[in-house]
Amino acid sequence: MSPSCRIPLATLAAGALLTAMILLAGCNRDRGDTIAPSISYTFPREFTILSNIATIRVKAGDNEGIKQVIFMADGDTVGQDSQEPYALKWNTSAFPDCTDTDSYILLTAAAVDFAGNVGTAQRKFFLDNEGLPPIRVEMFEPSNVTKHSATLTWEKSLDWDFSHYILRRDTAATVTINADSLVRFDDPDATSFADTGEGISPFGLLEDTEYHYRIFVHDTFGRFRASDSTVTIHTLLPQPVKLVTGESPRPKSTVRLQWEPSEEDVAYFRLHRGLVPQPVNLDSIAAFTPRPGAYTYLDTGLVADSTYYYYLYLVDEAGYTHNFSSADVVEARTAALPEPVLNTPLIITKYSATIAWEAIPMQEDFSWITLYRSITASVDTNDVVIYTDLRNQLPAYQDTSLSQGQTYYYRMYHIDTRNNTAWSNTLALTTKSLADVWQGGLGVGPPGKYQLELVWTPYTWTVEDDFTRYILTNNGDVLQSTSDPNVTTYTHTGLQKNTLYSYTLTVNDSSGASATATLVAATRDIYPAKITRLEPDSLWHFDIEWLPSQETPGEFLKYVLLRTDDENETFEDANSDNIPDCLPGGNCIKVTETTQRLPSAGDSTLTFNDSDTNLVKQQKYNYVLLTYDQQGDWTPSNIEGEVLSSPPKPVNLFDPGGTSSTISLSWSRATWGSPIDDDKLFSRYELWRSNQQGVSPDSVNAPNTLVTAINDIGILQYEDGDGALGQIPWHYIVVLHDKFGQAAISNEVIGVTL
Numbered sequence: 001m002s003p004s005c006r007i008p009l010a011t012l013a014a015g016a017l018l019t020a021m022i023l024l025a026g027c028n029r030d031r032g033d034t035i036a037p038s039i040s041y042t043f044p045r046e047f048t049i050l051s052n053i054a055t056i057r058v059k060a061g062d063n064e065g066i067k068q069v070i071f072m073a074d075g076d077t078v079g080q081d082s083q084e085p086y087a088l089k090w091n092t093s094a095f096p097d098c099t100d101t102d103s104y105i106l107l108t109a110a111a112v113d114f115a116g117n118v119g120t121a122q123r124k125f126f127l128d129n130e131g132l133p134p135i136r137v138e139m140f141e142p143s144n145v146t147k148h149s150a151t152l153t154w155e156k157s158l159d160w161d162f163s164h165y166i167l168r169r170d171t172a173a174t175v176t177i178n179a180d181s182l183v184r185f186d187d188p189d190a191t192s193f194a195d196t197g198e199g200i201s202p203f204g205l206l207e208d209t210e211y212h213y214r215i216f217v218h219d220t221f222g223r224f225r226a227s228d229s230t231v232t233i234h235t236l237l238p239q240p241v242k243l244v245t246g247e248s249p250r251p252k253s254t255v256r257l258q259w260e261p262s263e264e265d266v267a268y269f270r271l272h273r274g275l276v277p278q279p280v281n282l283d284s285i286a287a288f289t290p291r292p293g294a295y296t297y298l299d300t301g302l303v304a305d306s307t308y309y310y311y312l313y314l315v316d317e318a319g320y321t322h323n324f325s326s327a328d329v330v331e332a333r334t335a336a337l338p339e340p341v342l343n344t345p346l347i348i349t350k351y352s353a354t355i356a357w358e359a360i361p362m363q364e365d366f367s368w369i370t371l372y373r374s375i376t377a378s379v380d381t382n383d384v385v386i387y388t389d390l391r392n393q394l395p396a397y398q399d400t401s402l403s404q405g406q407t408y409y410y411r412m413y414h415i416d417t418r419n420n421t422a423w424s425n426t427l428a429l430t431t432k433s434l435a436d437v438w439q440g441g442l443g444v445g446p447p448g449k450y451q452l453e454l455v456w457t458p459y460t461w462t463v464e465d466d467f468t469r470y471i472l473t474n475n476g477d478v479l480q481s482t483s484d485p486n487v488t489t490y491t492h493t494g495l496q497k498n499t500l501y502s503y504t505l506t507v508n509d510s511s512g513a514s515a516t517a518t519l520v521a522a523t524r525d526i527y528p529a530k531i532t533r534l535e536p537d538s539l540w541h542f543d544i545e546w547l548p549s550q551e552t553p554g555e556f557l558k559y560v561l562l563r564t565d566d567e568n569e570t571f572e573d574a575n576s577d578n579i580p581d582c583l584p585g586g587n588c589i590k591v592t593e594t595t596q597r598l599p600s601a602g603d604s605t606l607t608f609n610d611s612d613t614n615l616v617k618q619q620k621y622n623y624v625l626l627t628y629d630q631q632g633d634w635t636p637s638n639i640e641g642e643v644l645s646s647p648p649k650p651v652n653l654f655d656p657g658g659t660s661s662t663i664s665l666s667w668s669r670a671t672w673g674s675p676i677d678d679d680k681l682f683s684r685y686e687l688w689r690s691n692q693q694g695v696s697p698d699s700v701n702a703p704n705t706l707v708t709a710i711n712d713i714g715i716l717q718y719e720d721g722d723g724a725l726g727q728i729p730w731h732y733i734v735v736l737h738d739k740f741g742q743a744a745i746s747n748e749v750i751g752v753t754l
Contacts, residue, residue, distance in 0.1 A: 033115035037062035039069070041109065041123045049099065049126040052135055056088040058121065060111035072108045086111075093129045094158040100126075133223040134159040139215050139231045144194070147320070148204030150233045153192040154215045161219040162188045168214055169195065175214035175230050182213075207320040208237050238264045240322040243312045243330045246296070249361045250335040252304035252420075257297045257330070262314060266290045270313040270321075271297060277309045277329045304420060305336035335361075340369060340412040340424035346396060350404040350432045350466075356396035357412060357424070367391050367416035373399065379411035379426060404511065405433040434509050440517025442505045447524040449497040449555075449629070454490045456517065459507050466510040473504045497633060498525040526635035527551050529559060529625045532605060534640040535647075540617055542610040542644065546637065548598050549627040556597045557628040561608060564588040564622050591623075617677075619644055645681065646672055648736045650744035656732065656751035663725065663751035666717040667734050678713060683737040685710040687718055695733045695748055707732075720751075727753050 039060040044050070060066050068082040074095055079088040086109075098104050104124040111119045137155035144151040152167060164186045170179035183193050195213075197205030205211065212232050218224040239262070246258040257271070268289045272282035286297065302308065311329050315321045338360050347354040355371065369391050374383040387397045391414070402408065408431070412424035441457025459467050472480045472490055480490045495501065503519045527550040535543050549556060564587060591610050599606045615621070621644065625637040648670060657664040665687060672681050687707040688695050695704055707720055720730075734746040 033064050033113070034117065035063050035113075036117040037066055037111035037113045037119040039109055039111040039119045039121045041121055044125075046123050047104070047126060049128050050090070050092045051127065051129045051132055052092065054090045054092050054125075056090055056107065056109075058086050058109045058111075060086055060119070062111070062113040062117070062119075064113055064115060067112050067114045070110045070112065072110070073105055091135060091158050092127045093132075093135050093160050095127055096160055097127050097130050099128050129160065131221075133225040134162065134217045134219040136225040136227050137215060137217055138227050138229075139213065142213070142231055142233045145233050145236065147207045147236045147238070147316070147318070148201075149194060149196045150205070150211070150235070151192060151194045152213050152215075152231070154227070156191050157188045157217050159188075159217065159219060161221060163218045163220045165190065166216045166218065166224075167193055168216065170212050171210065173212055173230065173232075175212050175226075177216070177224075177226070179214070201318070203318045205235050207235050207316075207318060210234050237320055238262075238266075238314050238316045238322045240325065240328055241312060241314055243310060243328065245330060245332040249363070250333070251364055252335045252337070252418075253300065253302050253364075255299045255302060255308060255310075255332040255334065257299065257310055257312070257332075259295050259312060261295060262290070264314060265317040267315050267317050267319070270315065271299075272311045272313065273299065274309050275307070277326060277331070279311070279324050279326070282309065282311050282329070302334050304334050304418070307331060307333045335363065337363075337367065337414060337416050337420035337422045339422040340414050342410060342412060342424050342427040345427070345429050347398075348429055348432055350434070350437060351402050352398060352400045353402060353408070353429055353431060354396050354398045355410055355427065359395065360391045360414065363416070365417045367414060370413045371397060372411050372413065374409045374411075375407070377409055377426065377428070379409050381413065402431050404431055404513070406431050433515075434507065434511075434513040435515040438507050438515050440505070440515070442503065442517040442519045444519065444521040447522065448495075449523055449526065449633075450495050450631075451491060451493040452495060452501065452521055452523060454492060454503060454519070454521075456488050456505055458488050459485050468508045468510055471506040471508075473506075475502055479503075495523050497523050499523050526555075526627050526629050526633060528635045529606075529627050529637045531623060531625055531637050531640045534623060534642045536642065536644050537609070538646050538649070539611070540615065540644060540646055541612075542615070542621065542623075542642070544608045544610060544623060544625075545605040546625055547605055551597070551627065551629060553597065555629050557630050557632070558593050558595045559606075560593040560626040560628065560634070561591040561610075562588045562624050562626065563591045563610065565616070565619055566622070615644055617644055643740065645738070645740045645742070646677075647742045648672065648681070648738045648744040650746045651685070651734050651736055653732060653734050653746040653749050655749055658751055658753050660754050661723075661725075662719045662721040663730060663732075663753060664717070664719055665732055665734075665749075665751070667746060669716055670713055670736050672738075681738045681740075682713040683711075683739045685715070686735040686737065687720075688733050688735060689720065690731050691728060693731055693748070695731045696745075697735055725753050 037060055039058055041056070041058050043055070043057040056071065058069060060069055068080050069086040070077060071079045071088045071090070073090070078090055081087060095105060104126055106122055106124055108120060108122050134157065137157050139152065139154040142150045142152055157165070164184055166184050167182045168175050168179040169182050182195060195205065200206060210232055212230045214226050214230045216224050216226045241259040241262050243257055243259050245255060247256040268287055270284055271286045273285045274281040274283060285299070288297070309329050309331055311324070313321045340360060341358040343356045343358060345353050346356050360367070360369070367390070368388065370388040371386050372379050372381065372383045373386050386399055387394070408429055410427040414422040414424070438459045439457065443455050445453035445455060454472065467485045469481060469483050470487065471478060474492065479492060492501070500520055500522045503521070505517045506514055508514045529549045530547040531544065532547055533543065533545040537543050544561065566587065591612070592608055596606065620641055622639055622641040624639050626634045627637070628634045651670055652668040654666050667685070670678060670682055670685070672678050686697065686709050688697055688704055689707045690704045692703070697704060697706070707722070708718055710718070729750050729752050731748055731750055733748050736744045736746070
């Protein structure tokens, strides 16, 4: 037995820690669950001798579920688990050996449920690691790997008999005890080392090289154990610089290359160039050392309109360069002689056209342009030269003495001092004809009933002043012929209202060409009035409202209101005599006529009450309103029909009474003016209820309930005994319905059970 085995302390400390854990769990305990979890050991048996990394297993159960299992040894928490099967991987070498019945380790397992209840189990074990090598530690993935260094890290040893670490390195994949010893650490807390390659090269570790490492743990008895596996680093190569071309506009014989400053220890750069991007075809053309602030290179003596590929190698102080990557090959193309670009013509007339072109990009030498014209689509140097000069002397040129309605083709030729040449696009244009210059534009002003105001777009004659005449005709009859280009209106009078008329306007020029525009226009009808409301009133009359006609005071004569009791009357021309039936003669009655054109101030409609004593109740009538003008012509309004049935008047709902379980409602009797009408028109009472103000049978925003429907006009009260009333305020209304689908809503009252 080791004399340092601390059994009394372990027992005392574990008990104190367990007590603290139970008290802490109880602070947040769910008072609804007071049942402690069950827990017991399943492996290994009590007083088993353990060594190295020992596995401890327990089983635990609870009515609400286990939150976690906590393991404690010698007063220390050595692990926890929150998922079944509950187990502990225990490093026993962190504790002194205990190998007889008087010295043992008491291991406590505590199960905690989600309500904070704790159940515990304890088991005694002997520890015996004497004679065993120390428990190995594992290395982590290396970090901070550079061209010449790397940082190594590993787990901390918890071995009770720890002596020291030795970190070993090798270029072979297996690192044995015979490999180079990099460093020794006597402190178990020392868990990292930066390998700078001391002694390998003046710069440190070699670039682009694999190194392998393993950590060895030694104990005080001279035993050791290596980590299970090695870790490997691969030192880096220099990072390449990104090469770009950076000159605009591009020259024809040079390429300027640019790159960003490098943070590498650059010894020199080596530039390669080729006509294809493959590395085998990129030849070295220059080598140069970096200079502060100088990150460009100018490649000269190149061929115009050609493609070149470049790659820049960086060589560092140790003599290494980066790996070739085709993605870093940059393509550069020398400029060609620019092709001129002819634009859409700025101005085209009947006899001239202005040809415009884009500015040609500046280059390192002079160049000239020549503009050619042809009447065929193929334009070359044998055609008519209309302009020549140094590039960019003019942006446009006016070609004159052209023929009307003729198609022409233009092309520009470009040549420089090295005899590079380029042709522009071919531009086709057609000079305008008279029909192009004058687009017609024959129109009509606001239509009258008996005349039309004709207007047209003036002919904008050219500088040649070739206008001769306007001729306006109606169905072949000449209405006006004038040689004055400023005369652009004509008033055609003596027409019929609401009638179509056809017109033709012809324009002639001095060349004998002509262009025409046609128009079909209609005189207007009398502006009708519009009936907007037709409703029975409570006196068995009809109220009629209408929007007034828009006829002016000088045009308006009167309104005539007509009525028919024929329910099927549509005021159509049934007998084909070109006079709509009952408008104004026929089987109908003239109700009234008035010369009042507009409503009184502040009103938007005119109104009339048809109080004819011969109106029959429950009879449908159709109405139409005629608007007459000063010439005695008329036009009808819309036709509106309605049944003469007086709408119901709302009943009066009285304040309710109530008992502990019912609410008593009563209301006034429905009436239309006489008992005969009441019985004839009554349909039903509907009693509605809601727990919110604003009861409505049409509402979708509140819980409205139909309490009852009563079909007897004489029943005027109801006891609401719904068992769901409760003692809260209820809002009530009574809706009165007649047999024609009309309804009236009473006042709203509030009732509550006592």
